[in-house]
Amino acid sequence: MMAFTKPDEAATARTRARYQRLSPMYDRMEGVAERRYVPWRTYLWSQVRGPMVFEVGVGTGKNMLYYPPGLQITAVDLTPGMLERAQKRAVDLKLNVDLLLGDVQALAFPDASFDSAVATFVFCSVPDPVLGLQELARVVKPCGQVLLLEHMRSANRLLGAIMDFLNPVVVRVMGANINRRTVENVEKSGLVLERVEDLGMGGIFKLITARVADNPVHSGSRGLSSAAIPLWETT
Numbered sequence: 001m002m003a004f005t006k007p008d009e010a011a012t013a014r015t016r017a018r019y020q021r022l023s024p025m026y027d028r029m030e031g032v033a034e035r036r037y038v039p040w041r042t043y044l045w046s047q048v049r050g051p052m053v054f055e056v057g058v059g060t061g062k063n064m065l066y067y068p069p070g071l072q073i074t075a076v077d078l079t080p081g082m083l084e085r086a087q088k089r090a091v092d093l094k095l096n097v098d099l100l101l102g103d104v105q106a107l108a109f110p111d112a113s114f115d116s117a118v119a120t121f122v123f124c125s126v127p128d129p130v131l132g133l134q135e136l137a138r139v140v141k142p143c144g145q146v147l148l149l150e151h152m153r154s155a156n157r158l159l160g161a162i163m164d165f166l167n168p169v170v171v172r173v174m175g176a177n178i179n180r181r182t183v184e185n186v187e188k189s190g191l192v193l194e195r196v197e198d199l200g201m202g203g204i205f206k207l208i209t210a211r212v213a214d215n216p217v218h219s220g221s222r223g224l225s226s227a228a229i230p231l232w233e234t235t
Helices: 009-029 031-046 062-066 080-092 130-141 157-174 183-191
Strands: 052-056 074-078 098-102 116-121 140-151 194-199 205-211 228-231
Touching: 009 031, 009 080, 031 062, 031 205, 052 228, 062 080, 062 116, 074 080, 074 116, 074 183, 080 098, 116 130, 130 140, 130 183, 140 183, 157 228, 183 194, 183 228
Parallel strands: 052 074, 052 116, 074 098, 116 140
Antiparallel strands: 098 228, 140 205, 194 205
16 A cells, blocks of 8 residues: 655745745746747647646646646646736636645545646656655546656766756755656656656656556545635635
């Protein structure tokens, strides 16, 4: 039986504080890089199966431009400042998306709530990525899909070592770990790894397609009333 742990509250608070600090300038900081990501986001969302879709780490809502029609999307983020910008983007785009404050490490949704889950550049920042992926396996239906667009540690020995060396500074400044082994973390979580596609930068960027096992083992809803709450209740 898979062991489920509780989130590290101090580490989660530090992550929230970093992204709250960055939220006013986040889109400007990512402006140049975002041009590279456009075709990847488009491709990812073309693969999503609905109708009930869960987006974790919605941030400022960068994926909203690529949401296919006909999906019922619930999206969470750890940081109120990010969600405020996502809410404005949803209004500007006239989208009906349920935006909630929530922590992927402790989701307040019942088991098997969604047909699919999507995350883009999220598990580089989750304090316990395996725990977060286990929660996705819990809230997605058996055989449902989990799609991840992520950057991770290079397989090149020299470059990987450089990324390890620089990672503490990058985390403090940007919030994201640059040396995560996300493919291995997906396997550790109990999700069934189906496909890994290299997208660029020598395999640093990948699209990961996984699915929930036919008979997943999970601990049931964590029942944390504060883990997923409407944005308007935080303002």
